[in-house]
Amino acid sequence: MAAVVAASALPVTFGRLVSACSRSVLRASGPGEGIARRPEWQVCSEQGEAREAWAQRDRWNRTARCPVGRSSLWSASRRFSSQSASFPQGYVPKTSLSSPPWPEVVVPDPVEEARHHAEVVGKVNGLIARGRYGRLFAVVHFASHQWKVTSEDLILIENKLDVACGERIRLEKVLLVGADDFTLLGRPLLGKDLVQVEATVIEKTESWPKINMRFKKRKNYKRKRIIVSPQTVLRINTIKIAPCLC
Amino acid sequence: MVFLTAQLWLRNRVTDRYWRVQEVLKHARHFRGRKNRCYRLAVRAVTRAFVQCTRARRRKKRNLRTLWISRVTAASQEHGLKYPAFILNLIKCQVELNRKVLADLAIYEPKTFKSLAALAKRRRQEGFAAALGDGKEPEGIFSRVAQHL
Numbered sequence: 001m002a003a004v005v006a007a008s009a010l011p012v013t014f015g016r017l018v019s020a021c022s023r024s025v026l027r028a029s030g031p032g033e034g035i036a037r038r039p040e041w042q043v044c045s046e047q048g049e050a051r052e053a054w055a056q057r058d059r060w061n062r063t064a065r066c067p068v069g070r071s072s073l074w075s076a077s078r079r080f081s082s083q084s085a086s087f088p089q090g091y092v093p094k095t096s097l098s099s100p101p102w103p104e105v106v107v108p109d110p111v112e113e114a115r116h117h118a119e120v121v122g123k124v125n126g127l128i129a130r131g132r133y134g135r136l137f138a139v140v141h142f143a144s145h146q147w148k149v150t151s152e153d154l155i156l157i158e159n160k161l162d163v164a165c166g167e168r169i170r171l172e173k174v175l176l177v178g179a180d181d182f183t184l185l186g187r188p189l190l191g192k193d194l195v196q197v198e199a200t201v202i203e204k205t206e207s208w209p210k211i212n213m214r215f216k217k218r219k220n221y222k223r224k225r226i227i228v229s230p231q232t233v234l235r236i237n238t239i240k241i242a243p244c245l246c
Numbered sequence: 247m248v249f250l251t252a253q254l255w256l257r258n259r260v261t262d263r264y265w266r267v268q269e270v271l272k273h274a275r276h277f278r279g280r281k282n283r284c285y286r287l288a289v290r291a292v293t294r295a296f297v298q299c300t301r302a303r304r305r306k307k308r309n310l311r312t313l314w315i316s317r318v319t320a321a322s323q324e325h326g327l328k329y330p331a332f333i334l335n336l337i338k339c340q341v342e343l344n345r346k347v348l349a350d351l352a353i354y355e356p357k358t359f360k361s362l363a364a365l366a367k368r369r370r371q372e373g374f375a376a377a378l379g380d381g382k383e384p385e386g387i388f389s390r391v392a393q394h395l
Contacts, residue, residue, distance in 0.1 A: 105374040113387055137355065139347050146347045148354075175343060176358075183358045185365075187392050188342035210303075213296035224296065 121245050124182045129243035133179035136239040138197055141173040141189075149197070153236040160230040163201050169234070171197040177241055184241070195241050199234045207231050314345035321352035325363035327370075335366035338373070339388060 092098045127133060137150045143157045163169060174195045177184045184190060212225040260266075267285050273295070274281055274288040281287040319329035336343070341362070343351075352359045365388065372386030 102374075102378075105371055105378060107372060107375045107383075107386055110384065110387060117387075139343060139351075146344050148347050148350045175341075175347075178355060178358050180357075183355075183361055185341055185362075187340035211296050212300050213293065214300070215293050215297045222293070 124184075125243045125245045127182060128241055128245070133181065136177060136179050136241065138174050138178075138195065138239050139176040140171045140197055141175060142171055146175065149236045149239070151236055151238055154202070155199070155234045155236065157232045157234065158207070158229060159232070160204065161201065161232050163232075165201050165204060167201055168237070169199045169201065171199055171236075177239065184245075191244075193242060193244055195239065197239050198237045200237055202233045202235050204230065204232050311345060314349040317349040317352055318345055321349075321359055322363055322366075325360060325367075327363055327367055331370055332363065332366045335369040335373070336362065339365060339369050340392060341365070 135150055137148060140147050140149055142155075143159060147155055149155065161169075172192060174190045174197055175186050175188060177190060177195050184194070207227075207229045210227045210229075212227055214223045215221065270292055271282075271285065271288055273292045276282070277288070277291055279287075281291040315329065318332070322329055322332040343362075348359075348362075351362070369386075369388045372389045375383065376385060376389065
């Protein structure tokens, strides 16, 4: 029914997330970088095809904020630098405006990510299959509220259910299930074959008499109403998960 | 004989004044000062109490929501995210947990909250990459929207 995001708190952590941002500065070791990162912007060069590539890809230089003109910085560095031969093509010295003010965004490699994700999912599946978890907790949507429940929990619902006392109920809208080492998040719900949450209706009672009073001073206006609303108490019996992550 | 008016010795008199007074005083027994004993003062205090009780029931929902939001803000700051970014990116990942549950997870399930913060952070970075990257790169893994039946 929905995709599942599995997070594992084991040493194979929910990692490979975005690394810390790094400034996208064209350092002197530019051509020597091992990672095949596609740069988001480039300084222009004076040649024709480079100028076209720049026009397509370089957003930063096209914005009104960037004072660097098409060739002013490049030609300036050419003019005043005595060691222009040692710098690679397209090198711009680092200034406060040579790179965009936002940090460079790096998204990890999708193939490697997919492999890592499959590994994590397999591990979590193995843990579930072998029963290597302790107490499970779940977030359940019921009676227009979300409840964080474990087994042996009591829940007070502020309305009447058409269920007799002592009957067992299965709560179907489960948003999240977690144990000590892993959590399964639903987007937004988890599948019915993955989680089962069972509860029993313990008592059906009425709330204490709540008083609703309206009063306006000096206008002889006073209204009093007593509200007694029905309540139901549920006991969560079990939370069960099945190893059907894919 | 048919009498068109009532007899003079028939009068409407209050016989249960004591119980009417006790009905009000019983709600004032825990008050301070003479308003827990004297009916005239107790009536005013009890009316005010009832009106404030009604108003507080409406305000409780607002206050609790503010409390949850500040708790979730604090917890997400511990993980390096701001509250709006956290909530927005969780919604974009189709994780529909409300603020009450997020606050409870932040207090009692820190590992789960950490993974939620990491998810939000990753979705945020994918959003930035999609916005800055000219649309030629494939969309991010966590940006995929699951279609439901």
